Amino acid sequence: MLTRLLPDQVxxxxxxxKYGIVKSVSKEKILTTEDLNNILKNILSGxxxxxxxxxxxxxxxxxxxxxxxxxxxxxxxxxKNLIVYAIYGYAVAPME
Numbered sequence: 001m002l003t004r005l006l007p008d009q010v011x012x013x014x015x016x017x018k019y020g021i022v023k024s025v026s027k028e029k030i031l032t033t034e035d036l037n038n039i040l041k042n043i044l045s046g047x048x049x050x051x052x053x054x055x056x057x058x059x060x061x062x063x064x065x066x067x068x069x070x071x072x073x074x075x076x077x078x079x080k081n082l083i084v085y086a087i088y089g090y091a092v093a094p095m096e
Contacts, residue, residue, distance in 0.1 A: 002067075005050045010043050013066070017043075017050050020066040020088030039068065039085075048085065053093060065089040 005013060021039060022031055042048040051067040068086040073079075 001055060002051055002053050005043075005052060007044045007046065010040070010050055013050070013052055013063070014040065016052075016063055016090070017066050017068065020090070021068060021086040024086040024088040042070070043068070053089075055093060062091065064091050064093040 010017070018036055018040075021036070025031060039048065043050045048068055048070040051069065052063060053065040053067075054061055054063050056062070066086070066088055067084060070083050070085060072081045072083055074081060
């Protein structure tokens with residue numbers, strides 16, 4: 001299941017989200033503490049969204065992956081775009 005986290009849920013998963021962000025960015029980009037704090041601030045303020053892919057395994061919640069997104073608006077075309085900033089998988093999710 002893919003679930004968008006509410007701001008008060010983000011701290012629970014922040015270590016996993018942060019790890020996924022660091023692992024998913026270009027090898028040429030080294031994220032600083034300030035970069036990660038800016039990402040966290042944007043998620044907590046609703047500028048960006050954090051999503052988790054998870055499932056129940058034997059009654060326990062298992063984290064399969066994270067996605068961080070944000071929306072932009074192109075004033076020339078009037079089109080809203082969804083940008084995937086980071087996507088990272090921790091484990092293979094079952095195909096159920």
